[in-house]
Amino acid sequence: MCIFIDCLLSPLIMWPATIGVGIYFLKEYMQGGKFTKDTDETGKVFIVTGANTGIGKETALEIARRGGTVYLACRDMNRCEKARKDIIKETNNQNIFSRELDLSSLDSIRKFVDGFKKEQPKLHVLINNAGVMRCPKTLTKDGYELQLGVNHIGHFLLTNLLLDVLKNSAPSRIVVVSSLAHARGSINVADLNSEKSYDEGLAYSQSKLANVLFTRELAKRLEGSGVTVNALHPGVVDTELARNWAFFQTNLVKFFLKPMIWPLLKTPKSGAQTSIYAALDPELKNISGLYFSDCKPKPVASGALDDKVAKFLWAESEKWTGLDKLEANN
Template sequence: MSCCLCSLLCPSVLWAAIIGGAIYFLKIYMQGGQFKKDTDETGKVFIVTGANTGIGKETVREIAKRGGTVYMACRDMNRCERARLEIVAETNNKNIFSRVLDLSSLDSIREFVAGFKKEQDKLHVLVNNAGVMRCPKTLTKDGFELQLGVNHMGHFLLTNLLLDVLKKSAPSRIVVVSSLAHTRGAINVDDLNSEKSYSEADAYSQSKLANVLFTRELAKRLEGTRVTVNALHPGVVDTELARNWAFFQTNFVKYFLKHILWPVLKTPKSGAQTSIYAALDRDLDGVTGMYFSDCKPKDVAPAAKDDKTGKFLWEESEKWTGLVSSK
């Protein structure tokens, strides 16, 4: 007994325990706000884009546990179906469906919406979750810079094409997953499509700023409809979002840096909490045009409050996507 006690009090063991405990509690702290309220989503219809992995998958899982009907809108049907089967088996909710949606193709978006409307005449929550990050210079099928095309333009068209169903199902919600990166963003009005010059980081930040500007402009246009729209920052989450970022594919990151950063990264489940909060919290009934982080309101960057730029972006988005405004 005394030998065991001495071993426990050994400085090296004691310091290892202290450091281990500190890392453990740091990990817990960094998970951020958690949505813990009970809600019953039976009878409600949801769409979650990019739902086969990461934050999107965890968002679907939580809604499924609460009885909601969820359409998992994904580009890769094999991965989407595997994720769907996993969630159905875990939650025993059979009202989970996988459907093809490629946000880099305007035709695919229109086909998805047409198919959805044939199956459903209501939609209570649209979660615009899918995204790409730090991609090499690439164009969508319609000639848009990929990050702006997928993160903003694709969701812009998708949302607008679903507005009639959302209005008919009101009160309803639109949730837009943005990022803290919007604070580093600027809308390049002279080179929105990055044709003159291209920076992976700048293009990503521009797309995330576009998410917030879109949210705020749409909120104004939806006044009186009982359809709300809010944006959010999920946190720094351990997901596949950085798969296109060459730096994160290096051995240095895979075998060293990722382990060092582990204590400060959110799990996908924790990263989904603010999306779930924005989609389900009854206290947010009627709340619109806001930006959340860790399940709490947070101020946006000054650039995100520029109404003139917001209107410019809306008008350009209408032109790019071929959407005819009703206003």
């Protein structure tokens, strides 16, 4: 017995064990806030963009567990269909549907909305989750810088085209997945589409700031409608979002840096908690125009409080999506 205890107290065992326990508790701590309230979402209809993987899939999975009808809106239909089958298998909820939505194509967005409205008279929660990050200079099918085009413009059009259904389904919600990166962003009024110069990091931060500005401006426009809209930061999550970031594809990152920072990263399930909170928490029924992180309200960066820039961005977004012409004809 004494020999056994001496072995356990050996530095060769004690130090690795201590480090391992420390890493475990650090990893647990970094998972952040969790949404633990029980809710029944039976009879409610949800759309989650980018729901085939990562945060989006985990968000859809949790809503499905709670009985919600979920539309997985994705660009890659093979992966979307696989995610649908995975969610049905895990939850036994048959009301999970995979639908094609390419946020880099305004035509695809319109087609998705037309199809959805033919199937469903109601929409209780729209979760604008899909996104791209730090892409090489690329344009959408309509000629817009990809990060701003997908992260903001695509969701701008999608949301506006679904507002009539959301209003008819009130109380209803819109959830916008932004990022802490919005704090490093600025709206380049003179070169919004990055035609004169392009920096992939600045373009990403601009798109995430656009998410928060859009949320705050939309909240004002929806006052009294029964539809709320809030933005959030999911945390630093271990997902596929950085797949376009060349640095993260290097062997240095894959085999050295990533294992080093692994304890600091949230899992996709943990990263989805604030999205689930914003979508489902009963206490947020009448809360609109806020920004959340770790299932708590957090202040936004000063750039996200600029109402003049928010109105400029809204007007430009209407022009880019053709919504200004639609309003003029109504």
